[in-house]
Amino acid sequence: QFVESGGGLVQPGESLRLSCTASLMRVRDYTIGWFRRVPGQEYEGVSCISVNDVRPYYSDAVKGRFTISRDSAKNTVYLEMNNLKPEDTGTYYCAASFSAPPETVCVYYDGVTGSWGQGTQVTVSS
Numbered sequence: 001q002f003v004e005s006g007g008g009l010v011q012p013g014e015s016l017r018l019s020c021t022a023s024l025m026r027v028r029d030y031t032i033g034w035f036r037r038v039p040g041q042e043y044e045g046v047s048c049i050s051v052n053d054v055r056p057y058y059s060d061a062v063k064g065r066f067t068i069s070r071d072s073a074k075n076t077v078y079l080e081m082n083n084l085k086p087e088d089t090g091t092y093y094c095a096a097s098f099s100a101p102p103e104t105v106c107v108y109y110d111g112v113t114g115s116w117g118q119g120t121q122v123t124v125s126s
Contacts (some may be wrong), residue, residue: 001025002094007120010084018079018120020094028072030096033057033105033112034079037119038090045106046092047079057102061087084124091119 006018018034020027033048047068049056056068067080077094097111104110 001096001114002117004092004094004117004120007092007122009123009125011126012085012124014084014124015080015082016084016122018081018092018122020077020079022075022077022094022096025096026072027070027075027077027096030098031100031102031105031111032070032077033095033097033102034068034077035093035095035106036088036090036122037093043093043109043116044090045109048102048106049077050102051099055102057106059106081122084122086124086126089122089124091121093117093119 003021031050034046035043036046037043046062047058047066049068049070065083069078093116095112097105100110
């Protein structure tokens with residue numbers, strides 16, 4: 001359903017832009033979220049964007065550093081990650097929810113459908 005890309009190994013303070021391209025669905029019709037997972041932990045909602053792109057949700061850990069955006073023409077959602085920190089390390093995945101608000105999608109997986117994709121690995125280390 002989603003193909004995530006753009007991850008890599010970076011040093012603290014550097015930036016990355018992740019991409020999440022959808023197939024078999026239109027990203028403009030769904031609330032789309034970026035989730036992070038580290039081994040042994042649950043998926044953590046990082047940022048979610050609603051259908052009308054108003055008031056996206058950001059977790060406290062990334063607020064002010066990450067920006068989520070959508071390009072409907074490319075059927076892709078992006079996550080611009082600036083001033084990366086070692087605690088941002090993890091595998092990043094996309095998920096979709098039909099009509100639930102961004103905060104409930106990110107915090108409670110509200111309405112999240114489908115299975116997780118392969119994700120993209122982000123490693124922040126000096």
